[in-house]
Amino acid sequence: MKKALVSIAFGLTASLLATGASAQATLNSVKQKGFLTCGSNTGLAGFGVPDAQGNWTGLDVEFCRAMAAAIFDDPTKVRFIPLAAKDRFTALQSGEVDVLARNSTATMSRETQLGLDFPAINYYDGQGFMVRKKLGVSSAKELNGASICTQQGTTTELNLADYFRANNMKYEVVAFATSDETFKAYDSGRCDAFTTDASGLYAERLRASAPDDHIVLPEIISKEPLGPAVRHGDNQWGDIVKFTHMAMLNAEELGVTKANVEQMKTSDNPEIKRLLGTEGKFGEAVGLTNDWAVRIIKHIGNYGESFERNVGEGSRLKIKRGQNALWTKGGLQYGIPIR
Amino acid sequence: MQTPSVSQASPPKRSFLYDPNVRGIFYQTLLVVVVIYLFYMAATNAIENLRRAKIASGFGFLENTAGFDISQTLITYSAAGSTYGEAFVVGLLNTLVVSAIGIVFATILGFLIGIARLSSNWMVRKVSMVYVELLRNIPLLLQLLFWYIAVLGPLPQPRNSVEMGAGFFLNSRGLFMPRPIYASDIWVLLTAIAVGVVGSLAFRTWARRQQAQTGRQYPVGLVTLGLVLGLPVAVWLVLAVAGANPISFDMPRKGTFNLQGGMQILPEFVALLIGLVTYTAAFIAEVVRAGILAVSKGQSEAAGSLGLRPGQTLRLVVIPQAMRVIVPPLTSQYLNLTKNSSLAVAIGYPDLVQVFMGTVLNQTGQAIEVVVITMGVYLTISLLTSFVMNIYNRRVAIVER
Numbered sequence: 001m002k003k004a005l006v007s008i009a010f011g012l013t014a015s016l017l018a019t020g021a022s023a024q025a026t027l028n029s030v031k032q033k034g035f036l037t038c039g040s041n042t043g044l045a046g047f048g049v050p051d052a053q054g055n056w057t058g059l060d061v062e063f064c065r066a067m068a069a070a071i072f073d074d075p076t077k078v079r080f081i082p083l084a085a086k087d088r089f090t091a092l093q094s095g096e097v098d099v100l101a102r103n104s105t106a107t108m109s110r111e112t113q114l115g116l117d118f119p120a121i122n123y124y125d126g127q128g129f130m131v132r133k134k135l136g137v138s139s140a141k142e143l144n145g146a147s148i149c150t151q152q153g154t155t156t157e158l159n160l161a162d163y164f165r166a167n168n169m170k171y172e173v174v175a176f177a178t179s180d181e182t183f184k185a186y187d188s189g190r191c192d193a194f195t196t197d198a199s200g201l202y203a204e205r206l207r208a209s210a211p212d213d214h215i216v217l218p219e220i221i222s223k224e225p226l227g228p229a230v231r232h233g234d235n236q237w238g239d240i241v242k243f244t245h246m247a248m249l250n251a252e253e254l255g256v257t258k259a260n261v262e263q264m265k266t267s268d269n270p271e272i273k274r275l276l277g278t279e280g281k282f283g284e285a286v287g288l289t290n291d292w293a294v295r296i297i298k299h300i301g302n303y304g305e306s307f308e309r310n311v312g313e314g315s316r317l318k319i320k321r322g323q324n325a326l327w328t329k330g331g332l333q334y335g336i337p338i339r
Numbered sequence: 340m341q342t343p344s345v346s347q348a349s350p351p352k353r354s355f356l357y358d359p360n361v362r363g364i365f366y367q368t369l370l371v372v373v374v375i376y377l378f379y380m381a382a383t384n385a386i387e388n389l390r391r392a393k394i395a396s397g398f399g400f401l402e403n404t405a406g407f408d409i410s411q412t413l414i415t416y417s418a419a420g421s422t423y424g425e426a427f428v429v430g431l432l433n434t435l436v437v438s439a440i441g442i443v444f445a446t447i448l449g450f451l452i453g454i455a456r457l458s459s460n461w462m463v464r465k466v467s468m469v470y471v472e473l474l475r476n477i478p479l480l481l482q483l484l485f486w487y488i489a490v491l492g493p494l495p496q497p498r499n500s501v502e503m504g505a506g507f508f509l510n511s512r513g514l515f516m517p518r519p520i521y522a523s524d525i526w527v528l529l530t531a532i533a534v535g536v537v538g539s540l541a542f543r544t545w546a547r548r549q550q551a552q553t554g555r556q557y558p559v560g561l562v563t564l565g566l567v568l569g570l571p572v573a574v575w576l577v578l579a580v581a582g583a584n585p586i587s588f589d590m591p592r593k594g595t596f597n598l599q600g601g602m603q604i605l606p607e608f609v610a611l612l613i614g615l616v617t618y619t620a621a622f623i624a625e626v627v628r629a630g631i632l633a634v635s636k637g638q639s640e641a642a643g644s645l646g647l648r649p650g651q652t653l654r655l656v657v658i659p660q661a662m663r664v665i666v667p668p669l670t671s672q673y674l675n676l677t678k679n680s681s682l683a684v685a686i687g688y689p690d691l692v693q694v695f696m697g698t699v700l701n702q703t704g705q706a707i708e709v710v711v712i713t714m715g716v717y718l719t720i721s722l723l724t725s726f727v728m729n730i731y732n733r734r735v736a737i738v739e740r
Binding site: 085086087089090093094109110112113114115135142143144145146147152153154157158160161162165171172173174175176177181184185188189190192232233 | 389391394395406407408409410418419488492493496511512594595596597599606607684685687689693697698700701702703704705706
């Protein structure tokens with residue numbers, strides 16, 4: 001009886017898994033469907049959050065829109081599927097989403113054991129802590145004995161354990177399934193500190209009942225390269241993800257913006273000509289049209305524009321470019337040449 | 340299809356195709372083959388897809404270091420030294436402890452309310468009716484969130500803990516109480532408890548025999564209480580006066596952020612326990628009421644004419660007969676409570692689903708294995724519960740003569 005039920009369960013899970021993982025050519029199936037399914041955050045200001053009208057906005061959201069622009073010349077042909085941290089990779093593995101742009105950290109085990117690829121890093125981040133001002137704590141090193149709210153199934157949860165062990169401090173972890181529940185628990189006083197990626201701390205602070213009562217501690221305790229993820233094994237699809245990001249980076253570096261992209265088509269600069277498809281057949285090589293980058297820039301803009309609009313000075317988050325500046329300006333964002 | 344020749348001589352022989360037995364065997368075999376084929380297809384398909392997607396498979400991950408912490412652990416567990424397998428055990432024990440305590444309290448509360456619904460007192464009857472209708476008609480998840488966010492959430496911050504006396508404190512991080520530390524001469528106390536239990540059992544047997552022979556009744560309850568509780572306390576007092584101290588207490592005291600030392604009961608655990616108990620008790624109350632109503636009125640009247648008081652009638656005549664009706668649906672309620680404990684995930688209590696299906700699944704990515712193990716565990720717990728309850732049911736079932 002028990003065995004039989006277990007095997008039923010096994011069979012069902014398996015057949016669910018079968019539908020997605022067997023899809024080798026994701027690009028073809030996306031073209032056939034007529035839209036892209038994109039796993040997004042359930043709600044993180046600046047990265048993936050629906051606005052008052054129900055339109056998704058954010059850096060990760062615009063990444064998916066850029067892909068839709070490259071494929072369909074229409075950034076609205078995306079269906080966003082909000083995913084909790086603990087469900088996101090299963091959703092990608094099972095084929096529920098075509099790409100996961102959900103501020104997810106690239107790690108070795110996620111690439112090797114979970115069967116995923118992180119073709120590009122669209123935000124370099126690190127983990128930090130937020131506490132109430134009235135606790136009088138000014139450094140993460142003073143958190144010995146604190147209870148800390150975190151979201152389960154994240155690298156954050158693991159870094160937290162590492163950091164307190166390395167510094168020989170005790171803590172009580174309270175883990176929740178979604179970022180919403182986690183932050184609510186912190187805000188209601190269940191925990192002394194709240195931890196997530198630094199960008200997330202600034203975003204969540206805006207939602208606190210009294211944002212000015214909270215401070216972000218200066219320590220950054222980990223490396224969190226955040227980027228879109230795809231399933232292992234479909235390299236063409238991986239390339240599209242990778243070069244969507246690279247096109248946006250190169251556009252910023254070459255000064256191609258949403259406003260001037262049409263004039264730039266007449267440019268004599270060979271790098272711009274290759275990027276905008278007036279020279280060479282780079283788009284066709286990944287199964288797109290040669291004006292793929294024009295479509296991205298026309299609809300979304302370059303990386304810098306997207307950054308400023310969603311998380312930078314033009315947004316409520318006001319995060320500095322820092323590590324996410326172009327390599328020419330002392331940052332880590334380095335666009336692979338298109339040639 | 341073959342048809343038998345009409346001209347054939349007697350005895351008239353039907354084709355085996357029309358034999359119901361043969362047909363029965365044929366269709367059943369066909370069904371089994373189809374089912375096995377479906378399972379085989381599903382399993383090979385899954386394995387093939389896992390291999391193609393280069394997703395790790397197998398149960399080896401249980402040996403890997405977990406690397407994350409859990410708030411409530413009944414066994415020794417640390418992020419550094421423990422494996423995913425141990426994280427699984429932690430989650431399993433947390434599920435079992437909340438279910439076991441929940442079942443005990445839900446049974447007590449359920450019986451009280453079920454009996455109260457049949458009370459002759461109008462007020463008691465209506466209050467218990469309102470309780471049942473309110474609790475069982477609101478989804479359990481909402482009730483859990485209510486207890487966690489609305490009731491336990493607004494408790495004071497640690498720096499303003501409510502002091503309840505005797506080393507008990509209450510704040511938004513939970514209930515804090517003194518933790519007993521046992522000294523080496525604890526055996527004296529343990530012996531006293533053992534003597535108390537054995538003594539009270541012996542007294543009970545003796546009192547029964549006396550009642551059977553002479554009709555005299557003895558205060559069994561009081562004597563049992565005195566022996567099981569009174570004796571150890573008396574021994575403890577004597578020891579304390581003599582200067583020995585078998586139990587000392589680690590008192591909670593104020594630390595930088597929170598109280599330190601002592602024992603802590605997490606608010607997540609309390610919210611889940613209250614939610615499960617009050618919700619399931621509403622259903623148990625209805626089961627109990629149905630069981631009592633199933634005992635014919637003549638039984639109570641007969642007991643009354645024998646001179647039994649209402650309490651005695653209920654305890655000695657009605658409940659024993661009602662049990663045979665109560666036990667089977669009661670078992671389902673126990674199973675429901677155990678399975679409902681997986682809603683813990685919504686309020687951050689580290690039960691099996693939260694720890695294993697949440698964190699472990701996500702960190703290892705081995706969805707199929709984790710889901711299969713978790714389903715196997717709930718199935719095993721449920722089957723064991725039914726097994727035990729079925730044995731009990733056989734004992735209380737009516738004996739046919």
